[in-house]
Amino acid sequence: MAVIAGDGIGLEVVPAAIECLDRIASVHGLSLRWNHLDWGSDHFRAHGRMLPVDGLETLAKHDAIFLGAVGVPDIPDVETLWGLLIPIRRTFDQYVNLRPVKTLPGVRSPLADDRPIDLVIVRENTEGEYSEVGGRSHRGQPHELAVQEALFTRPGITRVARFAAALAAQRRGGLTSATKSNGIVHTMPFWDEVVRSVVASSPEVELRSELIDALAASLVLRPWDYDVIVASNLFGDILSDLAGAVTGSIGSAPSANLNPERVHPSMFEPVHGSAPDIAGKGVANPVGQLWSGALMLSHLGHAQAAAHLIAAFESALADGVRTRDLGGSDGTADVTRAVLERIDRLAREYAP
Ligand code: NAD
Ligand code: IPM
Ligand code: MN
Numbered sequence: 171m172a173v174i175a176g177d178g179i180g181l182e183v184v185p186a187a188i189e190c191l192d193r194i195a196s197v198h199g200l201s202l203r204w205n206h207l208d209w210g211s212d213h214f215r216a217h218g219r220m221l222p223v224d225g226l227e228t229l230a231k232h233d234a235i236f237l238g239a240v241g242v243p244d245i246p247d248v249e250t251l252w253g254l255l256i257p258i259r260r261t262f263d264q265y266v267n268l269r270p271v272k273t274l275p276g277v278r279s280p281l282a283d284d285r286p287i288d289l290v291i292v293r294e295n296t297e298g299e300y301s302e303v304g305g306r307s308h309r310g311q312p313h314e315l316a317v318q319e320a321l322f323t324r325p326g327i328t329r330v331a332r333f334a335a336a337l338a339a340q341r342r343g344g345l346t347s348a349t350k351s352n353g354i355v356h357t358m359p360f361w362d363e364v365v366r367s368v369v370a371s372s373p374e375v376e377l378r379s380e381l382i383d384a385l386a387a388s389l390v391l392r393p394w395d396y397d398v399i400v401a402s403n404l405f406g407d408i409l410s411d412l413a414g415a416v417t418g419s420i421g422s423a424p425s426a427n428l429n430p431e432r433v434h435p436s437m438f439e440p441v442h443g444s445a446p447d448i449a450g451k452g453v454a455n456p457v458g459q460l461w462s463g464a465l466m467l468s469h470l471g472h473a474q475a476a477a478h479l480i481a482a483f484e485s486a487l488a489d490g491v492r493t494r495d496l497g498g499s500d501g502t503a504d505v506t507r508a509v510l511e512r513i514d515r516l517a518r519e520y521a522p
Contacts, residue, residue: 171202171466172232172435176210177250178444179454180238186506187236187459190479193510194467197517198475205232211242211250220253226261229435234466235262237439238459243446259295262434264427265326266333267293268465269410269441271393274457275488277418277496281390287417289396290341292334293406295427297326298357300403322357322402324364331368333430334400338375344397345369347379348405361402382409389413410441414458419495421455424462426469438466452501455493457483460509478520482512 175184188204195202207228214220220240222228229235235258240250258264269291278284303319331347338345347365351358362379369377380388382405389396389409393416401409414423423441440458448454460483468476486508492498493505500508 172235173204173206174209174237176238176240177242178446178449182454183456183459184238186456187463190509191463193513194475194479235437239444241444264429265296266428267295268426271413275484285394287393290398291410292400294330294403298403320357327364331365335369335372335375338398342397345375345377346399348382348401349379350382421495422457426465438462454502455495483509485512
């Protein structure tokens with residue numbers, strides 16, 4: 171596995187997660203080999219680029235990529251993100267960004283109604299609003315302007331809709347498509363049409379299309395009503411922070427950037443960023459990174475080991491071990507220690 175801890179709290183939560191993954195591996199007889207790559211903003215400062223020239227070729231040789239986060243206040247995000255995160259997602263055709271959102275034991279939602287939430291966001295991850303088509307011109311002039319094209323293709327929508335429909339069919343059969351098709355955004359009637367035609371061949375899936383603005387409100391009012399949500403790149407990005415917060419904190423939210431055909435490596439990273447406001451203080455919540463690690467184990471065919479890791483951090487949370495963002499006062503190291511201890515305690519139950 172290639173590991174890029176990156177910047178900010180990535181440098182804190184990635185080592186924490188690796189410690190736990192190594193412990194899981196030893197219980198399950200797996201050999202996880204980590205190739206630590208110090209690519210991030212320091213690499214950019216030293217070499218003028220986030221990735222070495224052959225960085226993507228290096229990554230291509232791995233079974234998976236485990237990423238923390240990139241981004242620092244003194245380097246424009248356009249360098250850090252277009253220099254590392256986005257090229258990885260695109261080069262390896264990681265067109266599904268899978269973001270499970272689930273109530274964790276003992277963790278309270280900020281919502282008054284605390285009914286359990288269990289949904290999955292399937293975010294389109296290679297096209298849409300995140301296109302490279304656009305730019306800024308007439309800088310500094312009174313009529314300065316910026317243009318961004320949203321680029322949607324029939325194959326691009328079809329493949330993500332197919333993935334989402336298959337996932338919904340394995341779950342509770344509900345699929346919500348995030349849209350904005352009321353005639354204002356030209357791409358969205360196309361999105362709707364393609365999603366509808368894909369889902370038509372899955373009669374067991376009930377498709378609802380919801381306007382993104384109303385859907386955002388509904389996710390706050392009735393998040394437990396959702397099963398699978400399929401969304402374009404930008405809509406899915408926004409909904410995943412919202413949904414993460416609704417279950418307690420974005421610090422616990424995981425994600426898997428999947429190349430479902432497995433031609434290329436997939437990448438596993440938390441939903442959150444490098445959190446410069448808390449970086450270096452030892453207070454970051456490692457659960458999003460740990461859970462992303464469990465998604466990685468599962469993707470690599472180690473479902474039992476993944477379940478063990480999830481059970482371990484759930485048990486720590488259930489016992490009240492939690493960071494500040496979850497209302498606790500534990501640091502990253504306290505949570506890590508508690509998870510390691512539960513991995514050992516649960517070992518007999520989960521070991522093959
Ligand atoms: P952020 O997700 O880093 O932080 C948002 C808020 O959530 C902050 O208050 C932060 O303290 C808190 N938070 C996030 N993760 C937490 C955790 N694990 N534990 C406790 N609190 C946590 O988003 P931002 O502040 O908008 O972005 C910061 C930088 O990260 C920017 O440069 C941005 O571009 C980058 N970013 C990178 C990625 C990535 O690499 N995948 C993702 C999102 C943002
Ligand atoms: C995420 C992040 C990225 C995105 C940013 C940092 C480019 O917010 O992974 O959710 O928008 O995809
Ligand atoms: Mn995001």
